[in-house]
Amino acid sequence: MSPSTTFLVPSKPRRPQGPDVAWAEFARQLTYKARWFGAELVVGDRWFASTKTCSRCGKVKRQMRLRERTFNCDGCGLVTDRDRNAAANLAAWAEHARAPDRQAGGRVINAPGGEGAGRGLGDGETSPGEGGTNAKAPAA
Secondary structure, three states, X not given: OOOOOHHHOOOOOOOOOOHHHHHHHHHHHHHXXXXXXXXXXXXXXXXXXXXXXXXXOOOEOOOOOOOOOEEEOOXXXXXXXXXXXXXXXXXXXXHHOOOOOOOOOOEEOOOOOOOOOOOOOOOOOOOOOOOOOOOOOOOO
């Protein structure tokens, strides 16, 4: 094959690389941990403007630069840390989320057990109350 025609050969499909893979792994781990501890994981809409929305009055700013670390609302006069404002908005969103969002994955409520799941924190061992089998361990 000549160098002038090599661009016509289809390339191999590639696995996603970079930040998207890291976020996908992070989301996978969160889902796993939520199931393990019997918690509810609420996944927010990726386009929800949590940073640009006032957590007090709900007015949405047209633009907010990343270097702006303080949120100043033109509607009600709220002045607060940008991240605290976004956290308050996300907490309110999770509290009032009703219908699942297909793109964001919606609400994940498939963690059996809840309180009293019997998992000890930090010991890493299986307790007698955690299922398993009745088989005896072989003698060493």
